Amino acid sequence: MTNSIGEIIDADAIFITGSNTTESHPVIGAKVKQAINRGAKLIVADPREIELAKDADVFLQIKPGTSIALSNGMAHVILEEGIEDKEYIKANTEEFDKFAKKVKDYTPEKVAEICGVAAEDIRKAARIYGEASKASILYCMGITQHHNGTETVMSLSNLALMTGNLGKESTGLNPLRGQNNVQGACDMGALPNVLTGYQSVVNPEVIEKFEKAWNVKLSSKPGLTIPEAMHGASHGDIKMLYIFGENPMVSDPDTNHVRKALSKTFLVVQDIFLTETAELADVVLPAASFAEKEGTFVNTERRVQRVRKAVEAPGEAKPDWVILMELMNVLGYGKKYHNTEEIFNEIREVTPQYAGITYERIAEVGIQWPCPTEDHPGTKVLHVGKPARGAGLFKAVDYIPSSEENKEEYPYILTTGRNLYQYHTTTMTGKTDGINEKAGECYIEINPSLAEALNIKEGEIVKVTSPRGEIKTKARVSEIVGEKVVFIPFHYAEGANILTNGEELDQYVKIPGLKVTGVNIEKLA
């Protein structure tokens, strides 16, 4: 997030798009509701009528995958009504004209056609966002998990730049990171193209710095992302996969392809339970859970926070860092760490944003990076004054439909996501009876008129097929989804990801288009 969670309460307007906040980030959802109680205006754009839609001043039930069109449409109205922040654009941005020209032809009427919403609502949303003095954008995987995910994010940043909603309290472009330490994992360079602190592997100085720090030779050739590695494995290029703390057999798209890829490689899985993925492994290593080890997580507002050990790990399970260290030692890299604080201090040496953060400083309250020195208080709001890059770059992007749409034999659009009770692949939440009582089994949400057309009753088992496979699941007839749209939560094995497309990736970050999949639905005989 460019801003912080606490600031949401004081925003004048909140634009939530592609995030079912009250179910995926419940406490942030509560803060949004507190903001509304104080009089903030809310715009919600989502293919499903999520709970927050009821509190929204404007609810745009857009067709899945049409967010860029909506952003451009709103930009069009903001320019047309002259409520953009002219000084901010002049002083702090680049390539505004190219962007302005692009959105010219995204008239509300045209966008209404693409998105399947009323033109007047687009105008109303644009006016609310444009006229507010402090407007904050909150978004999540509903924006990013598309074949054009990166450009969709850029279309949102255009909106923030053109209205000067950046670098000020209660504004900004705020991705709600889905997992407890996904921010930390990215910060630590668990990505094929960057080392810690987003220092690029192709930059010779960076390679030299790390080679000196670790006194070892390093490759500067960017590696493979998970979808690429899966592809490589299924074609025999990747011989071995070391998976720790993940369950691709349920969370990754195209499960059948994943099974094929995993079975062909030597597979090591390090986890706390024998997950669907671990069952296929050649070696399974028992790990300690978060309650059994000391360390840190980094939350969605870049706050590094302490995790503390409460109980002993069961049997011979060890903290993951101990396993990794011992394996490195077996492989000849002799470095020994006595605790995670030592590792953290090593991180601080090579990661400028973390340099000023110490375990002692975050004992009571976490610090938000960047925090360059030990007397630096941490950063609540990014891009204060000028965008960090020197000037905010406008990106003229076009709406391009996904290849999954308008397919003859797969006429309905499946979108996936979470529900309140389960978390990811239910490995942890599935162990609590109450959770399974509330959301124990997979289901598919179908619009009443579609259900009627297919003569499907509430609770009936239906067959759902896509080019990748087919599943049988329980029908939930509900107004929550639009006519031609269906929804399946991805938590359950033999569920949504049997159907999703793992090939059509975003060109920049290779994220799969999990939110748009062409499917067909049939009543079981």
Place this chain on the structure above:
Amino acid sequence: MKSIQELEQACQRGLEKINIRLNSVDEKHIDKSDEDKKHKEKNHVMVCGGTGCTSSGCQKIIGKLDEELKKHQLTEEIKVIKTGCFGLCEAGPIIITHPDGTFYSRVNPEDIEKIVENHLIEGNIVKDLLYKGAIKQDEIKPFHEVDFYKKQKRVALRNCGAIDPENIYEYIALDGYKALAKVLTEMTPEGVIDEMKRSGLRGRGGGGFPAGLKWDFTAKAKGDQKYVACNADEGDPGAFMDRSVLEGDPHAVIEAMAIAAYAVGSDMGYVYIRAEYPIAVSRLQIAIDQAREIGLLGKDILGTGFNFDLEIRLGAGAFVCGEETALINSIEGKRGMPRPRPPFPAHKGIWNKPTLLNNVETYANVPQIILKGADWFANMGTEKSKGTKVFALGGKINNTGLVEIAMGTTLKEVIYDIGGGIPNGKKFKAVQTGGPSGGCIPANYLETPIDYDNLISLGSMMGSGGMIVMDEDNCMVDIARFFLDFTVEESCGKCTPCREGTKRMLEILERIADGEGELSDLDKLQSMAKTIKSASLCGLGQTAPNPVLSTLHYFRHEYEAHVKDKKCPAGVCQALLQYMVIPELCKKCGICAKKCPTSCIDGVKGKEVYVIRQEDCVKCGACMAACPFKAIKKG
């Protein structure tokens, strides 16, 4: 109405129309010479349209009057006007004819023919229909000369009964809206507030907080939007003066709220009326609509650029909504649960905006204070309690009704001189003032001049003005239980001392009334009362124990009788009653035995005297009622 001049002309025109009634109203009076000739109208027949009289069929009476007048083609000369409540409900349904001021009481439709023919046509008054107080040895007194009215000083009730409340022009005729005109054109907001302060007017809702000060706080409070509100919840049982003002003279309240709005800088007002007053609600709505129609409410009032509008908000049956912050929550559509103070409504009232909240009767005094000046008001009443107060006299009293007296008048004068004393020759025991928050004042304090501080020093309080007279047949323990039962039922349930404490006090009182009380209970009541009074959040809880404390203080002997001797001196508490056959009177007829539902009366018909088995007797009183020879007594 776009200017003061227009208002003035309307006042003149209106005066001509109702001049015929003015001989009886003390101040304004135009000599009859030439005006009369122009007008053919000979009489105005005023029929009381208050809640009491309406329920006794005043509508039918008006219908019959119209019918009769049509029969005699007199509809031009004689006008029938339905007015607000005259105040003497005991005498309802009431008819007063003008210009003579004849006071007919307990009229029913059959009497109309006589009144029209004998009185209105032939001119001689129907003596046997006159109010008993209006005729003394054949000498007929007009209604304002009758004892009930003569000793009163009617300021808030000035127009009640004198005008047709559903015709704004009659109000204007009696200088209606002149005060508003004066305020808008000649006075500054500070000037109005100063006038209110100098008048010494204190809140008539019960608290007695100086109105001027409250206006001042609200005026000084910062806020982009301010509200003016009128508390017409009148939850005190036995109090009905606000009802009469709203039914008889709603315009005065509207004008007063406009003046208040000008003084504190507000443009929006709410009148919160309890749902149990349908007539008052409709009369006020008519008055608001009429005022808006002729430019005395809404935008640019009287062309002075001042805007003020008014909305009615209905209560829904909750006594606690008489408390200011509960009332505010109720207007906001919430449960009527009071808010902690500070912040006071003057700073954070309706929707957390500065709000001026006053009672109906407080507002009813404002127009006259502005017109006649603060000093006129200040020299009425006592040193610290200025002006007049309306009391709703009820219970064991001959003249049940509204009594407006100058502060300082003694309880005795109100109950005996105006109230007409206790009916059926019963002995006075106590008078209860302040409703569920008040106390019972025994006979030996009847000489006390009525004002806020005296009543408090007697362990009671002014309250909204309910004054219930009790005689020897009322049991003080039962009265205390009645009031506790009321507050337990009406407590909002938010704070512990009131929600839980009043219930326990009630249970103790019920045990005492059932003869299971102990002496220690009396001290328990005392100590609990202290906690409830000092720790409760709002006025309801803080004053709920008062009825118990004051009856304990003045009538401890009755409590002890219930506890020690298991006796109820006034013969009210059922459980302590004993029905006994008086042997010498018993004619051995056996009727009582037949009637007894639990057949607990033994005896042999014609031979032995009957005896009631006390242990099985359920005290239903059926035997006593059935005995033709009054041979069964209750004691």
Place this chain on the structure above:
Amino acid sequence: MAKNILTEENFLRLHKTIQLNRGKKGALMPVLHEAQKIFGCIPLEVQKRISEELGVPLSEIYGVVTFYSQFTLEPRGEYVIGVCLGTACYVKNAQPILDKVAELTGASVGGTSPDGKFSLEATRCIGACGLAPVLTVNEDVYGRLVVGDVPGIVAKY
């Protein structure tokens, strides 16, 4: 016996009232008053409809309806008998009158008679203290009563 009050026509009237009051601040109370008049009570289905259209949480509406005595959850009897228990009436022994009415109609205080014909309430002071003790049956008012008058009045309905 409770006739079906949840007719479409009634809900239409409710909808109109809500549209009228939607913009106003503190709209809940006026809407609830109307609903009580339209349906004779405010049951769950009505409260749910008000909650959806007015945007007020159902738990808050239920709290308001159960707070005020004028709002009821179940339909009341055809004839609502209110015996005033204000102080003036109570002092002139309204209590025996209340007991008598309860006895004759079979309705307990605050309840409705088994045949649904009579609902009996001990009402707060209705301001007609001049006629104490007072009893109301829907709109009709009977004043200056003694226990003996009660059978006559009840028989009329």
Place this chain on the structure above:
Amino acid sequence: MITLKINGLEVEAEEGSTILEAATKVGVKIPTFCHDPRLVPHGSCRICVVELEGGRNLPTACTTPVAEGMNIQTESKEVVETRREILDLILANHPLDCLTCEKSGRCTLQDLCFKYDVKETTHRGAKKCHPIDESNPFYYSDQNKCILCGKCVYVCSQLQGTNAIGFAERGFPTHIATPFNEGLAHSTCVSCGNCVSVCPVGALMPKSKEKFRYWETRTVRTTCSYCGVGCQMDLVVKENSVVGIDPVMAVPNDGLLCVKGKFAFNFINHPNRLKKPLVRKEGKLVEATWEEAYQVIADQINEIKTKDGADAIAGFSSARALTEENYLMQKLMRAVVGTNNVDHCARL
């Protein structure tokens, strides 16, 4: 700044702050039931009454703003008497079953009765008897223990924004209820447990798997392991198992949690946890020693490195693991295996 006296102590306090805040600042403890710094003070329980010199009644410390020259007594005779009477009244409508009540040891009512020597109630009369609402799988609501402090209702409406429960009826019968007492399962309750966390007595309690007494437990402050909000929480630990979770009043969650954070901690001490390394032999995963497992992995890595090169190996790190562990994973792949084929599930 305002100067006032509390128990004879000179105190400086901000304009607009309350007596309770001023007292807490100088370490003077005033008992409260219904106070919560995140809520608008509503002054329902009245237990925090104090004596104000010259005051008409006993003002509540939680709502009364400080004023220049106030002279406050927080434990005067009258104050203590009033508090004892209030506790007496509460106990009159509260089941005295501390022996088996799960809240024992952490119940504010129990603590205050102990402090003010209120052994039992001196009143006898009607007592509440509501059915216990067990319909929610995570916690139960026992209205008979409720002291109507109202915090659960205000947290649910002002902070969580779900409005599942509210006050019903009026006066003595007032109770907290879901609409039409249909039960929590039929209400809009999302089981976040924020009401359970603020209940000062045993009216709202989690359905704990294990019976435990609070004095047998210790708490460990940590960060939630589910979504990216990073809520601060206290794990309640008895011997070697986590028996409960409480929210922490700190950035970023300010005392709030969700259903997963508050109740879904059963995986920690779950019997199916992996306890030993497993190595696949003849197609079946069998238990092995750590040394054996490491050796198998090391051999594979070295064999593939020599045959196909380091880039034939890929590692998936975990967004669920510690920051330090992600650092080591990418260091293992880059420094030891020698490839940049390292990624993690940021995309899910």
